[in-house]
Amino acid sequence: MRAFAPKSLEETLLRLAEHPDLRPLAGCTDLMVSEPEDRRGLPGVLDLQSVPELRGIEWRGGSLEIGAVTPFSEIRDSPEVQQSFPVLAEAASKIGGWQIQNRASLGGNMANASPAGDSLPALLVLEAQVVLLGPEGRRTVPYGEFHRGYRETALGPGEIIGWVQLPKPPEGATQLFRKVGTREAQAISKVVVALLASVSDGQISEYRLAAGSVAETPVRLTEVEEAMVGQSARAAVADQAGHLAAQAVRPIDDVRSTAEYRRFVLAQVVRRMTLQLVA
Amino acid sequence: MKSELVVNGKAVVIEGHPMDRLLDILREELDLTGTKEGCGEGECGACTVLLNGEPVLSCLVPRVQCESATIDTVEGLATGESRSFLERFVDSGGVQCGACTPGIIVTAWALLCDNPHPSRQEVQEALAGNLCRCTGYEGIHRAFEHGEGSE
Numbered sequence: 001m002r003a004f005a006p007k008s009l010e011e012t013l014l015r016l017a018e019h020p021d022l023r024p025l026a027g028c029t030d031l032m033v034s035e036p037e038d039r040r041g042l043p044g045v046l047d048l049q050s051v052p053e054l055r056g057i058e059w060r061g062g063s064l065e066i067g068a069v070t071p072f073s074e075i076r077d078s079p080e081v082q083q084s085f086p087v088l089a090e091a092a093s094k095i096g097g098w099q100i101q102n103r104a105s106l107g108g109n110m111a112n113a114s115p116a117g118d119s120l121p122a123l124l125v126l127e128a129q130v131v132l133l134g135p136e137g138r139r140t141v142p143y144g145e146f147h148r149g150y151r152e153t154a155l156g157p158g159e160i161i162g163w164v165q166l167p168k169p170p171e172g173a174t175q176l177f178r179k180v181g182t183r184e185a186q187a188i189s190k191v192v193v194a195l196l197a198s199v200s201d202g203q204i205s206e207y208r209l210a211a212g213s214v215a216e217t218p219v220r221l222t223e224v225e226e227a228m229v230g231q232s233a234r235a236a237v238a239d240q241a242g243h244l245a246a247q248a249v250r251p252i253d254d255v256r257s258t259a260e261y262r263r264f265v266l267a268q269v270v271r272r273m274t275l276q277l278v279a
Numbered sequence: 280m281k282s283e284l285v286v287n288g289k290a291v292v293i294e295g296h297p298m299d300r301l302l303d304i305l306r307e308e309l310d311l312t313g314t315k316e317g318c319g320e321g322e323c324g325a326c327t328v329l330l331n332g333e334p335v336l337s338c339l340v341p342r343v344q345c346e347s348a349t350i351d352t353v354e355g356l357a358t359g360e361s362r363s364f365l366e367r368f369v370d371s372g373g374v375q376c377g378a379c380t381p382g383i384i385v386t387a388w389a390l391l392c393d394n395p396h397p398s399r400q401e402v403q404e405a406l407a408g409n410l411c412r413c414t415g416y417e418g419i420h421r422a423f424e425h426g427e428g429s430e
């Protein structure tokens with residue numbers, strides 16, 4: 001098996017150009033949960049963990065840039081993320097347990113593309129941009145267009161996620177995150193919800209809502225968003241938001257939960273978040 | 280592939296498949312059988328070791344990511360400063376069947392290094408990824424209550 005652990009981005013891209021079938025490795029918290037034959041049978045691996053350019057959190061030109069390999073422990077503890085993107089800090093703190101957070105990366109959560117990935121609804125409401133790096137060069141994709149179908153992403157052959165860019169959110173917006181699983185820690189979500197919204201002059205002026213584990217990919221609930229913007233901020237709209245959210249999704253029955261339970265819980269979570277917004 | 284690393288303060292050279300698990304390297308190549316396998320898929324925490332000082336699950340770390348790493352296992356904690364915590368852990372009833380114990384000791388020691396006097400909730404959060412089916416965690420919590428300065 002080919003195995004590379006490049007020390008720079010330049011070397012990383014060179015390897016990918018030579019061998020587009022190399023499997024990128026980040027925290028390996030998804031990849032190593034596999035049969036030994038499967039991981040030993042990979043054509044080759046490219047460890048991204050020692051590439052300094054792919055790790056870290058920094059403001060650049062009005063956006064906070066987070067390297068794909070940055071583990072959730074760093075995202076959880078980052079003062080920049082806590083201050084401007086609390087919805088993401090909260091999501092990071094709810095992923096797995098301590099050991100998982102020390103290794104699991106933001107880019108791995110995105111590339112693994114599970115509909116239950118906890119950071120993904122947060123990235124959707126933050127309207128993140130994703131910088132992809134590959135043999136053809138660099139391109140930027142709105143995160144809303146990154147997931148193409150069940151576990152299908154915009155990543156082409158030999159392409160990796162380089163960074164995520166988070167534009168500064170609207171001043172004074174409320175950011176809320178809620179994960180519902182079997183227990184507090186170390187449980188894959190049955191439903192996960194993120195909201196970024198603002199009220200001004202008694203009206204809902206901004207309302208971005210996303211959820212995971214309720215469809216083939218994490219989704220923005222645009223029907224709810226459209227119905228909420230412009231409404232006056234009173235408790236009655238919360239019921240409407242919950243009701244519309246339940247109608248907007250297509251959850252499935254699986255080992256973790258049922259479609260019916262997911263719809264019900266989603267409606268409750270959205271209703272409560274909206275109540276908190278208008279209170 | 281060949282890699283050099285430092286395990287419990289000693290430099291070692293290992294060789295094998297890049298996607299072998301650190302857990303197997305420790306147990307089978309380095310004869311450090313203190314680290315246990317529970318689930319083998321990241322859920323139970325029994326295999327916790329320190330990788331460059333941070334608690335991680337050795338069942339999910341491939342060899343290719345061990346090059347130049349510093350690893351500390353439960354064997355390394357049996358001597359030195361951590362010894363008195365270990366004794367307290369045993370005396371307070373933190374161990375029953377012992378399957379989870381090496382992982383819990385490693386995670387607990389990492390917590391104490393960051394935070395010598397953790398609250399009950401901080402202990403609970405740190406140990407959220409370490410499952411114990413025997414003790415109900417009470418004996419484990421007691422081991423933290425009798426630290427120096429907390430009496």
Ligand SMILES: Cc1cc2nc3c(=O)[nH]c(=O)nc-3n(C[C@H](O)[C@H](O)[C@H](O)COP(=O)(O)OP(=O)(O)OC[C@H]3O[C@@H](n4cnc5c(N)ncnc54)[C@H](O)[C@@H]3O)c2cc1C
Binds near residue numbers: 048103104108160
């Ligand atoms: C016990 C346990 C608990 C968990 N709990 C949660 C949870 O609560 N919430 C949650 O969302 N997830 C959870 N997970 C899943 C996992 O931890 C996350 O999905 C994590 O973010 C994956 O990141 P990683 O760096 O470990 O990815 P890896 O395992 O290294 O990679 C995952 C996939 O992404 C690819 N990849 C990685 N980085 C890149 C990149 N930069 N560019 C292109 N492709 C890339 C890899 O090739 C691989 O296919 C859990 C996993 C375990 C084992």
Ligand code: FES
Binds near residue numbers: 321
């Ligand atoms: S054996 Fe590694 S977490 Fe269970």
Ligand code: FES
Binds near residue numbers: 374375378411413
């Ligand atoms: S002592 Fe038996 S699992 Fe913890």
